[in-house]
Amino acid sequence: MAYQGFAQEYLGMPAVTRAYTTACVLTTAAVQLEFITPFQLYFNPDLIFRKFQIWRLITNFLFFGPLGFSFFFNMIFLYRYCRMLEEGSFRGRTADFVFMFLFGGFLMTLFGLFASLFFLGQAFTIMLVYVWSRRNPYIRMNFFGLLNFQAPFLPWVLMGFSLLLGNSIIIDLLGIAVGHIYYFLEDVFPNQPGGKKLLLTPGFLKMVFDTPEEDPNYNPLPEDRPENQPRDQGQNQQQHPQ
Numbered sequence: 001m002a003y004q005g006f007a008q009e010y011l012g013m014p015a016v017t018r019a020y021t022t023a024c025v026l027t028t029a030a031v032q033l034e035f036i037t038p039f040q041l042y043f044n045p046d047l048i049f050r051k052f053q054i055w056r057l058i059t060n061f062l063f064f065g066p067l068g069f070s071f072f073f074n075m076i077f078l079y080r081y082c083r084m085l086e087e088g089s090f091r092g093r094t095a096d097f098v099f100m101f102l103f104g105g106f107l108m109t110l111f112g113l114f115a116s117l118f119f120l121g122q123a124f125t126i127m128l129v130y131v132w133s134r135r136n137p138y139i140r141m142n143f144f145g146l147l148n149f150q151a152p153f154l155p156w157v158l159m160g161f162s163l164l165l166g167n168s169i170i171i172d173l174l175g176i177a178v179g180h181i182y183y184f185l186e187d188v189f190p191n192q193p194g195g196k197k198l199l200l201t202p203g204f205l206k207m208v209f210d211t212p213e214e215d216p217n218y219n220p221l222p223e224d225r226p227e228n229q230p231r232d233q234g235q236n237q238q239q240h241p242q
Contacts (some may be wrong), residue, residue: 013079014086016097021079027062036064039081042118042140043109060112061105070165077158078125081132089135094209099201100131100182107178117171125181126175129153134183155179163235 010018029034043060047053064074090097104127108120117123132151139151147157159172182199190197 014094014096016078016101017041017083020082021102023063023076024064024075024078027059028067029065030064032067035232038119043045043112044118045113050169057105057109062120062125063119064121065119074122074125077129078121081128081157082127085128085132086136087131092210095205096201098205098209099199100186103182104178107181111174111178115170119175120171120174123171123175123178126155126158126172128178129158130176130179130185134179135187 013021027036027041031038031041041056041059041063044053045055048056052195064071084096086094090100104124105120108123108127111117112120133154134152136151141149141151141154141157142221143149143154143161144159149157155172159169159176163169169192185199186197189195
């Protein structure tokens with residue numbers, strides 16, 4: 001029963017969240033089983049551009065360290081806020097969600113070229129948390145039963161918690177900065193006088209990810225139902241008079 005419940009929960013995850021969290025877990029498992037080492041995964045511009053180890057552009061976002069408190073903490077937040085974004089403000093807009101991934105990853109990679117950062121997965125998680133928190137500003141949060149605060153403070157609370165654990169806050173600040181850039185360009189600037197939407201999802205992403213799917217459980221609202229149904233019924237009655 002537990003296995004069936006887990007399988008049902010896993011298959012019920014939206015596609016992007018399921019793909020990313022699965023990749024992170026499998027990467028960590030491969031390291032734990034010593035199939036690969038972190039030295040084959042970390043971000044190294046010299047190896048990427050001179051040795052053409054292009055996979056490092058992706059794998060540095062997939063490894064969150066060995067199994068332990070830090071790994072599970074990051075996985076919980078990644079799963080939770082990635083899923084809430086995909087099922088919330090990005091519902092029905094998978095291509096836009098993937099584009100946010102690419103945009104955020106691109107900016108973090110640019111920063112990584114000038115800083116000694118080896119793994120950017122935690123920064124990516126903070127970016128997701130930041131975007132969700134700004135789009136849900138009135139939700140009340142509780143952190144381990146110790147703090148009560150509004151959602152927009154969550155990224156800063158996580159940064160403070162990271163600082164208490166003795167970790168560097170550079171990664172957290174990077175995630176907050178990239179999250180704010182995306183939020184400003186996507187949600188704030190287009191609504192300003194003279195502003196316009198600058199982040200345009202490429203058409204090929206929409207062709208790949210936004211193919212329409214029929215949901216058998218979808219029940220449209222009355223105003224969304226086809227308006228021509230009464231007219232068709234009337235035409236049928238005219239064609240088959242009693």
